[in-house]
Amino acid sequence: MVWATKTVVRIVSGDLSRPGVEVAPLLLGTILTSDIGGRRVSVRVVEVEAYGGPGEDPASHAHHGMTPRNTSMFGPPGTCYIYRSYGIHWCLNVTIGPVGHAAAVLLRAGQVVAGFDVARERRLPPSGRPSLARDLARGPGRLTQALGVTGSLDGSDLLDPGNPLRLTSLDEPATEYLRGPRVGISRAADRPWRFWLPDEPTVSAYREGAVTRREGSER
DNA sequence: CATTTGATGTACT
């Protein structure tokens, strides 16, 4: 089955307070900037995944209600929820509305648009072989590593210009995107709540070859 | 190329 479908949207104002996971693609094309360790890195968000609130999305960390880990998911829209993934990586989410609903959007990949050298240094593996520019923030764990993001910023406000980590350019969201099933989950895997920008090599690869590729095949 | 595996924190059964 070919899952990806092309969707054209017109967005007047990017408002994370709007209810529902359909808000997620508003974040595509926004700029995420970190000023951490005295160094600045910015990425253009190219891939996101939406997760619902308690009781409505079995794949969401908020599904069973508030826990010590997911408390920041219950914060106001624009709050970041950062958690440790597989004991190794950090993953960054942005909460969306309505207030207290505990739905969030995982930022899955970005294109580095500033601080290239800093990002490459942070992403240098033990083997010392530098990543391709394309791969610097290609994947949720890589994205946070390139930005220098750790759990210390969990719960902070991404819409606050004074926050070391912030989202900007919300006025000019992408006008066109693709959508398909979420990656790397086993429950509710059929919901097409992953959104990404077309023709972007910095979008993360599919893990399960069976699901889909060739998003251009219909059309 | 594709597929497998090791590393390893935290939440929850």
Next chain:
DNA sequence: GTACATCAAATGG
């Protein structure tokens, strides 16, 4: 103990 919103190195064709 088991599962997990992952990644990179190792392995096989």
